[in-house]
Amino acid sequence: MQTLEHSQVMRRQEFSIAAQLHLLIVEDVKADVDLMILALESAQIAFTYDIAKSQSECQHLLQTQTYDAILADYRLPQFTAYQVLQLLQASGHEIPLILVTGSLGEEAAVDCIKAGMTDYVMKERLFRLPVVLKRSLQEFELRRQQQQAAARTQLQAQQQAIINHIVHAMRETLVLDEVLQITADMLHQALGLSRCLISQPNSQAQMGIYHISAATREREHLLGHECSLYPFYKDKLLRGEMVIVRDMDENVSMAVRDAAGECNIRALIIAPLLYRQSFLGGIILHQCERERDWTEQEISLVRAISDQCAIAIHQVQLFSQVQQQLHRQQTLNQISQALNSILDPDFILQEIVRLTGECFDVDRLLIFSVDTDSVQILKEWRASDRIYSMLNLQFPKSEWIDLIDPDSDFYCRRYFHAPDYSQLPSTRIRQMQVEQASTRSVLSVPIFIRDRLFGGLSLQTTNTYRTFTHEEIYLLQQIADQAAIALYNAQSYERLEELVQQRTQELEAEKLVSETANRAKSEFLSNISHELRTPLTGILGFSGVLMEQIFGSLNAKQKQYIECIHTSGKHLLDLINDLLDLTKIEAGKEELTPETLSIEDIAQACLSLFQERCRQRGLEFHLAIASEAITCTADRRRLNQILVNLLSNALKFTDTGSITLRIEQTSQQILFSVIDTGIGIALEDCEAIFQPFHQVDSGLNRKYEGTGLGLALSRRLAQLHGGDITVRSELGRGSCFTLYLPGSRE
Known part of the structure; x- marks a missing residue:
């Protein structure tokens, strides 16, 4: 019955019978049952057994009990072994069915094996029953191992195909939404889920759901909402641990069960998207119609895909940061060129608001001046005409708390940042800005001209709340420094022209020109040093990224050259810092603490x-x-x-x-x-x-x-x-x- 190759495999495979077998004996002759039992006991096989003498009894036992094998008489008065086979197949159990028969021709034996019966033994040779039983159990065990191996291979191939598809999508596009949507759709299909969601933190650090598998019911209802289960597992996810719930039973907290019940969740997995201790979001799997025993292969697949997604998100964010830095540097250069090419203060202020407002993509940008008693809005840029205008408004200085308090962030840290402007202590001016001007978020930096407060730059949003990054704050401070230099130069030029027009004494004029030239030299050196630091920062940043080998490994020579570039850049940056300190002292701008x-x-x-x-x-x-x-x-x-x-x-x-x-x-x-x-x-x-x-x-x-x-x-x-x-x-x-x-x- 068996091929030579199959027999060799069985001989190589170690096999042992379970500590105790549970057998179903289908036989209505007690003497035959006793002989079977005697044959098994003589072979020292530990077993328990049930006896079925009728078809209904056999069906009941198969439905209520689990057996390792069935020993069935080939032909009973009430029913035959073929009917036992049908009952076994209907029960879904995959166990050996061994015939015990008094007489069976070769043709009948072949038919039985073809029909699905495992083996047979003649009643007059029941001493062979233990051998046949062991052989049959071994065949089924090998078959189960092969099926499991095939299933694992198929699952691994499926998992690898999903991962390859996602990696391919990452390489094909830097559009993060496309990559994450593909991931959600493929996981939904591969794992047979009710929902696959991908959440990411928003500007308020809340976990919003921004990608949902297309096959999810009520997809539009969930999109954009906060993940209700995230707060319960926040600490665990931030540590990089997966959340695995197989059943919303009493082992799960009541609060979690209530939150899960709102979305009909019976089982779930939340896999954190973590890259170098930076939490980027999570992949959330929902099973709604039933509880689910997640397999190790499924958990491994989700973990592997979450790692790939975290890398993709980091790469896109890194690319976005580089693009933003380039864009901001271009804006800074444009502002610098515009300010250094014109000595008209009015034109300078107008160019600052236009270029800065477009760069930061805010709703409104103001330049205000500060004198002894009042604050006046000098220039304004608005994203659209529908936004409330504050141009030329004048307010008492006493109403601007941050401008009269020398210990405020505006003075000490050189910026004022309010992601939610309405939460600040209320004044008449702030109330007007919130209610009438619809001000939501504010970032302001001062403009100092020769250590005297001229006024400031103020970025404002009116439609959404916004938390400005440290990079954005630093960039606005740089723009304010450029504005201060340009305004100072313009003011100096106007004063110089005024002195020339008045034709004051020649020696006094020469002295003034000399002093202006010295100050201009210091300002020029400082400006040039700042301009050198900006590309150096880029050089150090990009060389640092290359040294980390994020985008691919480097050979020894490439790594040597990159390290040389990075070291030389740091050395040059130290020299520029010394030059900046020196020119700052010479310009009288250094303040000691x-x-x-x-x-x-x-x-x-x-x-x-x-x-x-x-x-x-x-x-x-x-x-x-x-x-x-x-x-x-x-x-x-x-x-x-x-x-x-x-x-x-x-x-x-x-x-x-x-x-x-x-x-x-x-x-x-x-x-x-x-x-x-x-x-x-x-x-x-x-x-x-x-x-x-x-x-x-x-x-x-x-x-x-x-x-x-x-x-x-x-x-x-x-x-x-x-x-x-x-x-x-x-x-x-x-x-x-x-x-x-x-x-x-x-």
Whole structure:
């Protein structure tokens, strides 16, 4: 009956009978039943059994019991084995049916096997019953394994086809809605769901349902609504864990059952869309008409697809961010070009509102001015004529709380952000803006011209609420800085023309022109430095993305070049930052925030930063603090910057010996001395090294890197503190740089 190949497979396959078999014996002759039982017991097979003597009894037992095999007489007085076979097939059980017969010809045996019976044994050879039973059980077990393997293979192929389809869709389009809709539709079809939903967080961090499988009933009713079950599983989903509910029984909280009952949910899966600890949404599967025992393969499929969707969402968001950055940079460049090409303040303000309003896609943009008593709207841009106009309105300054409070965000953080303007403390002006002007969300930044508040830029929405991002706030601040420079230049030009027209004294005019030129130089350097930082930010950002290999792996040489680009960009950005600090100080725009600082904390910070670096260079690092030196008054960030510059120079120019940081206090001053045993400085160069861009080894064969800005910047910062930096040095014997600060005020 069996092929040679099948027999070999069975011999290779290990098989063991269950600890105890449960058998159904269809026989009305007790002697035959006893012989069957004796044959099985002699083979030491543990089993229990039921006896069916009639067709109805057999049907009842098959409907109410589960058996491992059936032993049936080929022909009983009431019915035949063929009828037993029909009852077995109708029950849905897949178990062996073994005939026990007194006589059966070869042709009849073939017919029985073809009909679906498993095997047979002659009554006079019942000693073979255990062998036939074991063989039949083994055949069915192999068949079940093959069916399960085939089912797994089919499911895996189906899963892989779905994943491949989704990945293909991701590569074909960056339209996220298309990718997510395809995902929802394919999961619905593949898993036989009632619904497949995909939710994403909105601007208020609520989980809205924005994609639903097309085959879902009441699809339009659910679209756009908040996911009612998300709040119950929020913490679990944020940890990246799947929510799996097989039945809404008493093991599920009453609150969840109530929420699920509103949508007739009997079973569900929620798979988080998580990319690098960033929660991007969730895939939600609903089974409504019945509870469902989700299989491991189904759970694995949903998990794999949720991972792919998270990658797709991240890629689209990243692409969108890059596009937004490019668009905003183009806008900033357009504004800069427009402002720098015209010296008409009225035209400058008009161009600012137009270009900025279009860039941010808001409903209304205002430029307002602030004087001693009032606030006036100077320029306005509106997305449409239907939006309420506030142009030329004038309000008492006392009604604008943020403009009279020096501790407000508008002054301290240089922006005012209200995602829901109506939630702020009410004033007459705010009430008018909310009710009459329909103001919903506001972002305002100040415009300072030479440290004096000119007014500000205000983005406003009137149709929807909006939370502005940090990038948008920073961009608006940059635009405000550009506006301040342009307005200052325009005002300076107007004043200069006025002076020329009045033909004042020639020497006074030359002096004014000289001062204006110096200020323009500082503003120009600052502007150019900002312009350099913007593309550098892009270079660092894109090179950083490439180093992470998000869009594909890099070969060794590509990775080396990208790392070189990234390192060089960071080095250039540090130089530009130094140049910005220097020009800011020269322009008189640097503001210190003095506070009482612990000398020990400052010294330990320097020790932790340079001790290991000195050890790697084979140098000793010493720290000496006088007992009376306890506190000092300075700007923490700027004091650290000065000391790091001095210690870095000492480390750079010292090959052997030691570096010492000594801190002392006199009755009038705090002294920070950085002493090294390096190459030293010639006497004629000791003062020149504090000039910008001056370097001792500035010849063609320079040994030491640097731009010559560190000492110049450090001295100017020291002078802003009311102190200074001096140097004592001798060629070949080292140097001592001393920072003098006024004594502690305590």
